[in-house]
Amino acid sequence: MAMEVGSIVEGKVTRITNFGAFVELEEGKVGLIHISEVAEVYVNDVRDFLSEGDTVQVKVVSIDGNKIALSLKQAKAKPPEENQSFKQNRRGDFRKPQRQLSASFEDKLSKFLKDSDERLTDLKRKTDSKRGGRGSRRSD
Numbered sequence: 001m002a003m004e005v006g007s008i009v010e011g012k013v014t015r016i017t018n019f020g021a022f023v024e025l026e027e028g029k030v031g032l033i034h035i036s037e038v039a040e041v042y043v044n045d046v047r048d049f050l051s052e053g054d055t056v057q058v059k060v061v062s063i064d065g066n067k068i069a070l071s072l073k074q075a076k077a078k079p080p081e082e083n084q085s086f087k088q089n090r091r092g093d094f095r096k097p098q099r100q101l102s103a104s105f106e107d108k109l110s111k112f113l114k115d116s117d118e119r120l121t122d123l124k125r126k127t128d129s130k131r132g133g134r135g136s137r138r139s140d
Helices: 105-131
Strands: 008-017 020-024 030-034 055-064 067-071
Touching: 030 055
Parallel strands: 030 067
Antiparallel strands: 008 020, 008 055, 020 030, 055 067
């Protein structure tokens, strides 16, 4: 059976490096799970997630000649909670999750400038009130 991009295959971890893990696949082929494709979270050390000799299910991401790119995180099914169209809130009610709108760059910049201007105005008020006191000077 020929290996295809997008298919889930099983293999054995043969070597672990700083940048990923090499996996022996069917027919003696070897593929690489890059460190960025090991887990959904930040991976500092591949050895925290994999060991040599582990049997893993991986997804074939790309095939370029003899180079086979694999992904461990893409092979894992998402938890059922993420696939549900309704989620349970704190009170136990089921409601459709709110869609988070991503603000455009201009909107984010506008909000930042407004917040920054407010902070500068507050800071200026505080420093002006400290300077304007009685005006007395210390005498030595």
